[in-house]
Amino acid sequence: MITRVLSWAGLLLVAGGGAVLGGWITNKQDPVQFLSRKVLTPVVRPGDDVKIELDNYRVLRCPQTTYRxxxxxxxxxxxQTDDKPAAFGKIGRDKYIASVPTPSSTPFGKATIYSYTVRMCNPWEWLFPVQYAEPWLDEFEFGPETRRISPEQAKNSLTR
Structure with a gap:
């Protein structure tokens, strides 16, 4: 009798664990939907920060890392990497300005920032982070003085 109970308990434990793991592996919900992305400093002096306005809609709070x-x-x-804890940002629509530091030993000329983000919403994704959304390519220029423009003047990097 004990053997039968332990066998059933073990079977339920394995089946339940498999179902949970399967749910983690097949999770396709992205924690953030990016609505727009605009470079507010089209010209940056080497060593200054590139300012990027981000407009997004957050549905989950998960740790994430942005690689630039x-x-x-x-x-x-x-x-560069930018780690964000799970508590970063509010649920719902969120608009903010991100600062991306630039190297001080850079010659003047055209430059780009290629960015992509990975999420870690469950233990499976902690081991194997999942890239979500599309990678971005933001264009700017290194020059003698940093020039900032208004969000209305900036073009949206998400719509090329």
Whole structure:
């Protein structure tokens, strides 16, 4: 009798664990939907921050990491990561300005920031982070002085 009960308990435990793991693996819900993205500093002095206005809609609070690669005018690349805790941002629509630091030893000229974000909404994704949304390519220029423009003047990086 004990063996039968333990066998059924083990079977239920394995089946339940498989169902939970399967749910984690097949999770397709992105925690954030990006609505618009605008570079507010089309010209940046090396060492200053690139300001990017982000307008998004958050449905879940999950830890996430944004990877950014700054392609400098001389062909070099500068890689950065931006870790955000689960409590970052409010649920619903959220509009804010992100600051992306730039290397101070950069020659003047055209540059881009390639960005992508990975989410970690459950234990499976903690081990194997999932990239969500489309990667972004923001264009700007390194120059002698930083020039900031209003959001109305900036073009949306999400609609090319």
């Amino acid at each position: 690669i700054i392609n400098k005018p001389d062909g070099e690349r500068s890689v």
